[in-house]
Amino acid sequence: MLEVEVKGSVGGFHIDAAFASEAGVTALFGQSGAGKSTITNMIAGLVTPASGRIVVDGQILFDSASSLNLPARDRRIGHVFQDARLFPHLSVRNNLTFAHWAGRRHPKRPLAEVVELLGISHLLDRKPGGLSGGEKQRVAIGRALLSDPRLLLMDEPLASLDQARKSDILPYLDRVGEDAGIPIVYVSHALEEVARLSQTLVIVSQGSVLAFGPVADMLARTDLGRATGRHEASALLSGKVVAIDKHWGLASIDMGGQIIQVPALDTAIGEDIRLRIRARDVAIALGRPEGLSIRNALHGTIKSITDETGPYTEILSAVDGQLLRARLTRASAADLGLVPGKAVTLLIKSVAIDRRQRTPAPRKSAQG
Amino acid sequence: MDQFHLQPHEWEALALTLRVGAATLAVAIPLAIAVAYILARFRFPGHGTLNAVVHMPLVLPPVVTGYLLLLAFGPKGPVGVFLQNTFGISFAFNWTGAALAAGIMAFPLIVRPIRLAFEAVDPKLEEAAASLGARKLVTFVVISLPLALPGILSGAILGFAKAMGEFGATITFVSNIPGETRTLALALYTATQTPEGDPIAFRLTIIAAIVAFGALFASEIMARRLKRRLGASDA
Numbered sequence A: 001m002l003e004v005e006v007k008g009s010v011g012g013f014h015i016d017a018a019f020a021s022e023a024g025v026t027a028l029f030g031q032s033g034a035g036k037s038t039i040t041n042m043i044a045g046l047v048t049p050a051s052g053r054i055v056v057d058g059q060i061l062f063d064s065a066s067s068l069n070l071p072a073r074d075r076r077i078g079h080v081f082q083d084a085r086l087f088p089h090l091s092v093r094n095n096l097t098f099a100h101w102a103g104r105r106h107p108k109r110p111l112a113e114v115v116e117l118l119g120i121s122h123l124l125d126r127k128p129g130g131l132s133g134g135e136k137q138r139v140a141i142g143r144a145l146l147s148d149p150r151l152l153l154m155d156e157p158l159a160s161l162d163q164a165r166k167s168d169i170l171p172y173l174d175r176v177g178e179d180a181g182i183p184i185v186y187v188s189h190a191l192e193e194v195a196r197l198s199q200t201l202v203i204v205s206q207g208s209v210l211a212f213g214p215v216a217d218m219l220a221r222t223d224l225g226r227a228t229g230r231h232e233a234s235a236l237l238s239g240k241v242v243a244i245d246k247h248w249g250l251a252s253i254d255m256g257g258q259i260i261q262v263p264a265l266d267t268a269i270g271e272d273i274r275l276r277i278r279a280r281d282v283a284i285a286l287g288r289p290e291g292l293s294i295r296n297a298l299h300g301t302i303k304s305i306t307d308e309t310g311p312y313t314e315i316l317s318a319v320d321g322q323l324l325r326a327r328l329t330r331a332s333a334a335d336l337g338l339v340p341g342k343a344v345t346l347l348i349k350s351v352a353i354d355r356r357q358r359t360p361a362p363r364k365s366a367q368g
Numbered sequence B: 001m002d003q004f005h006l007q008p009h010e011w012e013a014l015a016l017t018l019r020v021g022a023a024t025l026a027v028a029i030p031l032a033i034a035v036a037y038i039l040a041r042f043r044f045p046g047h048g049t050l051n052a053v054v055h056m057p058l059v060l061p062p063v064v065t066g067y068l069l070l071l072a073f074g075p076k077g078p079v080g081v082f083l084q085n086t087f088g089i090s091f092a093f094n095w096t097g098a099a100l101a102a103g104i105m106a107f108p109l110i111v112r113p114i115r116l117a118f119e120a121v122d123p124k125l126e127e128a129a130a131s132l133g134a135r136k137l138v139t140f141v142v143i144s145l146p147l148a149l150p151g152i153l154s155g156a157i158l159g160f161a162k163a164m165g166e167f168g169a170t171i172t173f174v175s176n177i178p179g180e181t182r183t184l185a186l187a188l189y190t191a192t193q194t195p196e197g198d199p200i201a202f203r204l205t206i207i208a209a210i211v212a213f214g215a216l217f218a219s220e221i222m223a224r225r226l227k228r229r230l231g232a233s234d235a
Helices: A035-046 A092-096 A111-117 A133-144 A163-179 A191-196 A214-221 A222-228 A330-336 B010-043 B047-059 B062-073 B078-086 B095-120 B123-131 B136-165 B168-176 B184-190 B196-231
Strands: A001-011 A013-021 A025-029 A051-056 A059-063 A077-080 A151-155 A184-188 A201-206 A208-214 A232-244 A249-255 A259-262 A272-278 A283-286 A294-305 A312-318 A322-329 A343-348 A356-360
Touching: A001 A035, A001 A330, A013 A035, A013 A201, A013 A312, A025 A330, A035 A051, A035 A077, A035 A151, A077 B123, A092 A111, A092 A133, A111 A133, A111 A163, A133 A163, A151 A191, A163 A184, A163 A191, A163 A232, A163 B184, A184 A191, A191 A214, A191 A232, A191 A356, A201 A214, A201 B047, A208 A214, A208 B136, A214 A232, A214 A322, A232 A259, A232 A322, A232 A356, A259 A294, A283 A322, A283 A330, A294 A322, A312 A330, A322 A330, A356 B095, B010 B047, B010 B095, B010 B136, B010 B184, B010 B196, B047 B062, B047 B095, B062 B095, B062 B136, B062 B168, B095 B136, B123 B136, B136 B184, B136 B196, B168 B184
Parallel strands: A013 A208, A025 A184, A025 A201, A077 A151, A151 A184
Antiparallel strands: A001 A013, A001 A051, A051 A059, A201 A208, A232 A249, A232 A272, A249 A259, A272 A356, A283 A343, A294 A312, A294 A343, A312 A322
């Protein structure tokens, strides 16, 4: 459990943020310069808030009311920095075990297990200087995991990597999130990463928290468009893989009644899966259209329509209890006579749901 | 060939010079590391003053420094009297005095590269070490100090060179006593002041060149090894 309430100014920038979350991955999401890093540094103990309270797992790390301020070295927070910050003169092995031999921490997980989890066993005897960006970041994550942390704090760990490297490392992050056994705070300005990895989403804007809550609820909120970025507006659908058509390479996913088909890629039958569906990939029809290439047509009911003046409008629909966002032109919405409560068919192109838009569903227990 | 054979008192000058150089480094390097780290990492009232005091010997005429040392540490100086009465130590007119003079003259030259090296160590690495539970002293010993080693090596070689060649402060403070304070530089000067001293001056010049070259060569090799150890050329 994580409880953060911090106020303070750093270099003229004012922070006033409060949020709480249960176990699992909590994403701190916001545009660059929103104050995410400052809040992160306050949690880590690198920046002292003027006032507030930070509690992790029942342990008070900072509390201005009782003048308690644990120094960074005693907070037991596994901090993964954007720039990895590996010690250049030490081998990968000595970097990984640094907390043990220099910080007197006693990691509960053996080195071999963490090395295996992150796929870095072949790097142990190398120096950080020769590693690729993705390898460095994996070593940095391993080093943090091996510091016996009560919280893993990941500050934009993918921001300095190119797209190919990000795709390399994301599966490892999925695994870390699944079996770290400790809460994780994941800082990012990429909605794609956040939607994939987190259970709780905290939206940060101009030094304060706009909203926080379960990630699917947050993404479905059309009022947070400015903070999340319109282009990336999306919704999360959870389902179970019920069939795989090898011939056509498609997987059928049961969304709680209705079936959606997506490219099978490496999914397996029975797997719980989470799909991120961007609002701009969803179209709306009044009935099931004929002679159309789009394979997914879901029945839903319109819940709300944003009142906008530009060319676009956002429509939030309920599909079997889950929420789906669609971004249409205002003209289309008017032509079809869309109003809240109206039954519609939501069309989703299967190809829009590629590997980057899906992730194994986080365990239910982690949902809190 | 006879003129290339060192006379006993020339051996003596060489041995004394090496001893003064070694003693200077042994005492000045740890002190310089502490001062350099403080100057590089901390901002406090008196920061500028400390910096100025450290650099003083660089800008003062060496004779002035030597004279000040004589006033303070000489047989009648307050510090000299105190040390003599309390610990029975005297810097006056013996080789330890020569080492003290050399050390003070060399100190700014030793501090400077070490300070630059500490400034080049990313403080973010120290933050990372703290997040992994390392105390400040541990972080200093296992992160900052090893990463600053190339700078410490440069400081050492500069300091040794300065200690070897130090003249003005030494002759003013501890005079020019054969076997006690007559280092190579002083011996060479003495030779030039002596009729028929040219062959001696010539031999001493060659020795000085060999020692200097040797020190430079050794430091170059160590610098390369360090660079490899620190992972700079690891590809």
